[in-house]
Amino acid sequence: MNRTRTLLKKLAWSIFTILFVIVLNFFLFRVLPGDPARAGVRDPRLKKEAVEMLRVRFGLDKPVINCFESLNPIKLGSCTVNPLDTQFFIYVRNLLQGELGISYHTNRPVADILAERLWNTVLLIGAGQILSIMIGVVFGVFAAWKARTAIDYSAVITSLMAWSLPTFWLAILLLFWGSNNGLPLAGKATPGSSALPLLQQWADIGIHMILPTLTYTIIYMGEYTLIMRSSLMDVLSEDYILTAKAKGLSTFQILKDHALKNAMLPLVTVIAINLGFTVAGAIQIEAVFSWPGLGLAIFEAVGRRDFPVLQGAFVLIAIAVIFANFLADLTYNYLDPRVQTE
Amino acid sequence: METTIKVIEPKNQWADRLLNFWRVFSKSRIGIVGLVMLMVIVLMAIFAPAIAPYDSSSSASVEIDDIYNPPNSVHWFGTDDAGQDVFSNFVFGARVSLTVGFFAAFISIIIGGVTGLVAGYFGGRWENVLMRITDIMLVIPDLPLMVVIVALTQPSLLNIIFVIGLLGWTTTARVVRSQTLAVKSRKFVLRARAVGAGNGHIISRHILPLVMPILVVQGVLVVSLAILNESALSFLGLGDPTALSWGQMLNYAFGRGAMSIGAWWALLFPGFGIVWVVLGLTLLGQGLEQVLNPRLDTHHLLPGRPAIQRGHVESRQAKGALLEVQNLSINYINEGKPAARAVEDVSFTLNKGELIGLVGESGCGKTTLMLSLLRLLPSAGQIVNGRVFFNGQDLTAISDEELNLVRWKEISIVFQGAMNALNPVRTVGDQIAEAIIKHMPAIDHDKLQVRVIELLDLVGIAADHKEQYPHQYSGGMRQRAMIAMALACDPQVIIADEPTTALDVMIQAQILELLDSLRRKLGLAIIFVTHDLGVVAEICDRVLVMYGGVTAEYADVDTIYNEARHPYTQELLKAFPDLTKPKKKLSSIPGYPPRLEALPAGCRFAPRCPAAFDRCHTEQPSLSEIGEMHFASCHLIEASK
Numbered sequence: 001m002n003r004t005r006t007l008l009k010k011l012a013w014s015i016f017t018i019l020f021v022i023v024l025n026f027f028l029f030r031v032l033p034g035d036p037a038r039a040g041v042r043d044p045r046l047k048k049e050a051v052e053m054l055r056v057r058f059g060l061d062k063p064v065i066n067c068f069e070s071l072n073p074i075k076l077g078s079c080t081v082n083p084l085d086t087q088f089f090i091y092v093r094n095l096l097q098g099e100l101g102i103s104y105h106t107n108r109p110v111a112d113i114l115a116e117r118l119w120n121t122v123l124l125i126g127a128g129q130i131l132s133i134m135i136g137v138v139f140g141v142f143a144a145w146k147a148r149t150a151i152d153y154s155a156v157i158t159s160l161m162a163w164s165l166p167t168f169w170l171a172i173l174l175l176f177w178g179s180n181n182g183l184p185l186a187g188k189a190t191p192g193s194s195a196l197p198l199l200q201q202w203a204d205i206g207i208h209m210i211l212p213t214l215t216y217t218i219i220y221m222g223e224y225t226l227i228m229r230s231s232l233m234d235v236l237s238e239d240y241i242l243t244a245k246a247k248g249l250s251t252f253q254i255l256k257d258h259a260l261k262n263a264m265l266p267l268v269t270v271i272a273i274n275l276g277f278t279v280a281g282a283i284q285i286e287a288v289f290s291w292p293g294l295g296l297a298i299f300e301a302v303g304r305r306d307f308p309v310l311q312g313a314f315v316l317i318a319i320a321v322i323f324a325n326f327l328a329d330l331t332y333n334y335l336d337p338r339v340q341t342e
Numbered sequence: 343m344e345t346t347i348k349v350i351e352p353k354n355q356w357a358d359r360l361l362n363f364w365r366v367f368s369k370s371r372i373g374i375v376g377l378v379m380l381m382v383i384v385l386m387a388i389f390a391p392a393i394a395p396y397d398s399s400s401s402a403s404v405e406i407d408d409i410y411n412p413p414n415s416v417h418w419f420g421t422d423d424a425g426q427d428v429f430s431n432f433v434f435g436a437r438v439s440l441t442v443g444f445f446a447a448f449i450s451i452i453i454g455g456v457t458g459l460v461a462g463y464f465g466g467r468w469e470n471v472l473m474r475i476t477d478i479m480l481v482i483p484d485l486p487l488m489v490v491i492v493a494l495t496q497p498s499l500l501n502i503i504f505v506i507g508l509l510g511w512t513t514t515a516r517v518v519r520s521q522t523l524a525v526k527s528r529k530f531v532l533r534a535r536a537v538g539a540g541n542g543h544i545i546s547r548h549i550l551p552l553v554m555p556i557l558v559v560q561g562v563l564v565v566s567l568a569i570l571n572e573s574a575l576s577f578l579g580l581g582d583p584t585a586l587s588w589g590q591m592l593n594y595a596f597g598r599g600a601m602s603i604g605a606w607w608a609l610l611f612p613g614f615g616i617v618w619v620v621l622g623l624t625l626l627g628q629g630l631e632q633v634l635n636p637r638l639d640t641h642h643l644l645p646g647r648p649a650i651q652r653g654h655v656e657s658r659q660a661k662g663a664l665l666e667v668q669n670l671s672i673n674y675i676n677e678g679k680p681a682a683r684a685v686e687d688v689s690f691t692l693n694k695g696e697l698i699g700l701v702g703e704s705g706c707g708k709t710t711l712m713l714s715l716l717r718l719l720p721s722a723g724q725i726v727n728g729r730v731f732f733n734g735q736d737l738t739a740i741s742d743e744e745l746n747l748v749r750w751k752e753i754s755i756v757f758q759g760a761m762n763a764l765n766p767v768r769t770v771g772d773q774i775a776e777a778i779i780k781h782m783p784a785i786d787h788d789k790l791q792v793r794v795i796e797l798l799d800l801v802g803i804a805a806d807h808k809e810q811y812p813h814q815y816s817g818g819m820r821q822r823a824m825i826a827m828a829l830a831c832d833p834q835v836i837i838a839d840e841p842t843t844a845l846d847v848m849i850q851a852q853i854l855e856l857l858d859s860l861r862r863k864l865g866l867a868i869i870f871v872t873h874d875l876g877v878v879a880e881i882c883d884r885v886l887v888m889y890g891g892v893t894a895e896y897a898d899v900d901t902i903y904n905e906a907r908h909p910y911t912q913e914l915l916k917a918f919p920d921l922t923k924p925k926k927k928l929s930s931i932p933g934y935p936p937r938l939e940a941l942p943a944g945c946r947f948a949p950r951c952p953a954a955f956d957r958c959h960t961e962q963p964s965l966s967e968i969g970e971m972h973f974a975s976c977h978l979i980e981a982s983k
Contacts (some may be wrong), residue, residue, distance in 0.1 A: 017478050024482075032494035147639050160628070164621040166570055166589075168577045169613035172596060176606060236641030239762035245642055246718055246757075247777045248749035254643065257776070258765055265767070273480065280485030284574055288596075298486065302493055302579045310493055314486045321483050337767055337811045 003333065014326040021318040026091050029311055030064070062087050100312035105304045110312040113297060118316065120188060121293030125282050127209060128216030133271065135217065136224025137264070143225065144232035144263075145255065155225060162222030167281045171215045171288035184208045186290040212289045219281050220274075227270050232263040265336050272328030275321050366633045373629015379622030383615070387436040394430035410605040420607035422591070423598040431586055432611050438587035439619065442503055443569035449507025450568070451514055451561045458518025459553065463526060463545060473519065480512040485574060492580045499582040502575060506568050514560045518553055525552045555634040559627055566623035573616050588612040640721050647675065649717075649725035649738040659731035664867050665692040665715075665753070665835055670728035672707070672714050674938065682938035684710045684723070685891045687965070690884075692835065697861055697868045699878035699899070701914065702888035705935045708871045709758075711888070712837050716749050732835075751781040754828040758840040760820035764812040770823050771798070771808030777830040797826040801856060818849035825856065829864070839871045854881060876918035879903060887911050890936045890946030893965055897972040908974045909951050945977065953978055 046054070055061045065088040067079040083089050094100070100110035143155035178185055184207055193204045235241065236259055244258045279295075286295030294313050301309035367373055386393060408425030411417055419428035461472040488505050495501045525531065531548050539547075575581060576589030577596070595608035659666050670688050673681040685707040692698055700708050713719050715730050715737065730737040732748060740748075754777075757763035765773060771794050778790060785793070795805040801822040812820055821841055828836050838857060842850040858881045861868055870878055878885065878899075885902040887894040887910065895908040906912050913931045933950040936942055942949055948958040957977050965975040 013477075017481055020478050021482060028490060028494065032491065144641070145643060147641060147644060160624050161617075161621060164566070164617050164624050166573050166577075166613060166616045166620075168574060169592065169609075169616065172592070172601075172609050172613070175601065176609075179601075233639060233641055236643050239757060239759065240765040241642040242713075242718060243755075243757060243763045244765070246716055246749055246755045248746040248751065248780055249776075250746065251643055253780075258768075262765070262767055276481060276483035279483040280571075280574065283485055283489075284577065287578060298489060299578055302489060305493065307493070310490050314490045317486050318482050322481050325481055337769075338813055 006333065007330065010326060010329050014322050017322050018319055021315060021322070022092065022095060025311060025315050026088060029307065030087075059087055059090055062090065064088060095315070100315070101308035103306055103309050105301075105306045105309070110308045113309060114294060114312050114316055117292060117294050117297050118320075120291060121282055121286070121295060124209070124212055124216065124285070124291060124293055125278060127213045128220065128282075129271070129278065131213065131217040132220040133224050133267075135221045137228050137267070139221070139225040140228025141232060141255065141260070143229040144236060145251075147233060152229075155229070159222035159225040162218055163226070165219060166284075167215065167219050168284035168288055170218060171212075171285050174211050174215050175288060178211045183210055185211070188292050208291075212285050212291050215285050215288075216278075216281060220278060223274070224267070224271075227267060228263065231266045232259060235259045235263045238262075261335075265332065268328055268332045268335065272325045272332075275324050275328075279317055279321060363633065367629065370629035370632050372625045373632065376622045376625025376627070376629055379618060380626055383436050383619050383622065384440065386433055387440050390433045390437055394427075394433040396427040396430040410600065410603050410608065412605070413607050419611045420605065422605075422608045423594055423600065428591075428608055428611055431591055432588070432615055435586055435588045435591055435612060436615060436619075438499070438582075438585045439569055439572060439589070439616065442499065442506065442572040442587065443565045443619075445503045446506035446510065446568035446572070447561055447565040449504065450510040450564050451557060453508070454511030454514025454560070454564075455518050455553075455557055457511065457515040458520075459522055459545065459549070461515070462519040462522025463541070463549060469519075472515070476512050476515045479509070480516075484509050485571065488571065488575060489578060489580060492575060497575075497580045497582055499585045502572060502580075502582065506571050506575075510564055510568060510571070514557070514564060517556055517560050521553050521556045522549060525549050555630075559630045559634060562623050562627040562630065566620045566627070569616065569620055569623075588615045642718075642720070644721035646717055646719060646721060647724035650727070651729075652727040659734055660691065662693065663691045664694050664696075664732070666731040667691075667711075667715070668729045668731065670711065670714065670730065671726045672710055672719065673724050673726045674720075674722045675724055676722065676939075679939065681726075683891055683941060684938050685714070687728070688886075688888070688891075688893050689728075690886050690896060692867050692869060694834070694867055695861065695865045696883045697858070697870060697881055699875075699882035699885040700869060700871045700888065701873065701875055701878065701885055702894075703873050703935050705938075706888045707891040707938075708873075708888055709839055710891075712755070712839050712869065712871055715837065716753060716755070717745060718755075747781075750777050750828075750833065751831045752833055753835040753837065754831065754833040756821075756824050756828045756836060756838040756841045758843055760824040760841075761812065761817070763824060764820060766812055769809050769811055770815065774798070774823070774827045774830050777827060781831045793830075797829055798823070800829065800860070801826045817845055818852065821845060821849070821853055822856065825853070825860075829860065832864070833866070835867045835869065837869045837871070840873070841870075842877065843872075850877070857881070874918065875902075875914050887914065890941065891938065892946060893973065893975060894947065895972075895974040896965075897969070897974075901969065901972050905969075905972075907968060907972075907979050908976050909953050909978065910947050913952070945975075 052061075063077045063081055063086050065086045066081060066083050068077055084093070098111050100114065102108070103110055103113060106113070139155050139159070143152045146152050175185055184190065188208050189201065189204050190208075193201055196204070241254060241258060244254045249257070282293065283295030283298055285291065286293045287299035290296060294317060297309055298313050300306070301313065408421050409423060411421040411425075413420040417427050417429065419432060422428050422431065457472050457476065461469040461476075488509060491505050492501060495505075526549065531544060534544050534548055572581075572587060573589030573592070576587055577593045579593060579597075581587060581590040581593060583590075589612075591612040592609060595605065595612075600606075600608040667688060667690050670685060671683070672685040674684055675681050688707075688711060690698065700711070702708050710719065710723065714723065714725055717725075717737065719725075725738050728738070732752065735744070735748070737745065737748065764770065774794050774797060775790055778785060778793060794808060798805060798808060803819060803822055803826065807815070807819070812823075815823060825841070836857075841857070842853050845853065854877065857868060857870070860866060861881075870882065872878055875885075882899045884896070884898045886896045887902070887908065889910045894910045895902065895906065897905075902911060903915070906915055910931075913929075916927075916929045917931070918928070931950055936946055936949070942959070944957070944959040944961050945951070945954070945963050948954045951958065955977070961977070963975045963977045963980065965973050966980065968974050968979055
């Protein structure tokens, strides 16, 4: 009963956050000076008709939202306009229909470009997360179990060093390393590999994934090691560990049956909060290895000042992260008995 | 009247604090390493014009042959795509990266600090709104948002500083809020408010000094994040083209063919600079954290210290005794400090079916003594003398594997505070079953379930609570579940460590009755640890009174209650009501038990003893037999003999 209630609350909260992102995105692109569509309208060299055409073409002739004619908050407009005919609601409607505008560079719908890129990013982040979490958990457990020994200290120092690496720089270093070891350096597949049988295609993608995934794993492994270590240290100092020891359980049994689950629970939350940061890593990795994901799309769009793509990528990534956060909350609720029954 | 109170000048106080802080900080090795690493780069940035051999802004003399030269005697770090000296750019790049890092972090810290302080201090609606905003900002991925904003504005240094600063405050706000909440409810804040101090005064004088340290640690972290973010933005092509930061150098080199030419020097050194600074900051942050928020990195699975024996006297267990503790001494080892002598020379015997009470105030070594019997001491604890015999085995000497067979199967423990002694994410039934499976691996599933239900029934818990979690139990139920768990393997001895302390009087009586009846029914021997002589009066056979780690008095229960000789026992007896003597005046002993690191030279009770005389302050009394099975350690008794 209460569990459903918390879930609904979390869901409502996620939806509210998504709405916030949508509104933020709308205003960012209208308040900040860089958008070429609006810059074009202000270009003094254009004739009046041309300006008018541009305004109509980009929907700038419509009021921003009910009661506000333009972004100047003092200059009020009519409140009785059809809300569906204002810039804001047209923007929201388009967004809901999955329409994110047309790329300045390729003239293709942004939604199409991003849709084919999204899964590549999910693939990269997925593989990287699984690996870095697994390695981080193992290292963290060893460090905490062997606390205050050489194993512990070297695990902590290594983790701090991994944490301090700029992602793109590590990617560049691994690029050098890979180029000396014959690994594919760019892209997701060898050109022409689509003619091969499915299994070989997958193997090809797998080989292309090695360097990006390795970079991702090294960068985030350190953080998970530190989190797992401190979480496990906390749990191992609890009284119930002493109870387990008094029961005559072996160290391995205590770790397995009493410490790991308790220590993993906070990790779920941390992984969720971290997702936003890991996206940042993915962007840099994709930029270096030309991995055709959202990050590369952003990198290319920055170079070309392709604003619709940037805008679309931001909204898509933000919504994906919020959604993933919600999923993590669900998982946590499912795993922790204290939440279920409270 | 009031004016005389302020004696310490605040300026001196700050200087003192700073000095004190430095004294502690200088012991943190990684903190010092981090500080040195950071200072090297900061000095390099400040004296950049003196250090750099070339002026980074002039490229007038560059020729086509100068492009991407490998490191040589003229250009230590080689040259870049524009033929410029990488080393000079590296030195000047430190200025840009550090500027962005520090200024952006400054903005973040101010916003995050104020947000957290206001939310934590004022609470209510303020807190709600501010923390909701923080939560939203925390979820939105920051790098994509930074990219969008910087791309839409001009990628200038100022814009980058503001964007990074304005988006990097969320964690600081959270950390500061929780610290403020913790400080807000401290006594001196409540007192200041009670005497009518204004909010501004309380925040600036009481809250801020305690939030500041955390803000500093957080600040160090935020600087490193800002430097990383700046480099990422620059690398993605959003850096200020006129200010050559390390990230910008990497962007140029990577975008202009350094990879294909193999000009590793143009890519290696700037990145190395970033790693150096960020690692320095991270280590500094860790060091500060260790100083400001010291955490003992210890836990229950750290290997214990092996027991040592002072003499080589071959001792053996007395016949007929179930458990015999002989001259047990336990120290806590603190590196760099003298060992704390927590228990010294304690002996007692437990026979089958007997209930012995171990009495004393908190901090008298009772729990240490109990934990040492099964070698459950924290890693700093060490048995420095004495033996624990059980069934002819010396528990201080056998291997861990052998000991694990004795633990719970023969001797089990009812811990104080069953809430924490039970694992919160496993059901109570499951935790009871675990003990049985461990010591009777062959038991089949059905029998196991029957046994668990039987055990719960024994302590008065209905079978349908078996699948529930500890937090669904009431306090008394948890304690009874703990007892059921202790009975799981039919042990011969149960150690009950203050099992009733946290419970209300009614439940206390129930638990006591339960333990007593179980003893009679199952023939258990029980060691009952308590600070309350009244509790054990009815059920104990013998009482051992401990003070400051030593035996004060040891005798059977009637002797203790009627003919107590040690002043400490007498004082303890005065502290509980006796129904047979309704006019008795209750009194408590002034003062506290001695700190184990600073034990008095003579009798440990002497500073609080109403009957202490000269000898008590200089010489430690030894335990002597003053009657049949009646032991006490007191100069007074010896003198009166």
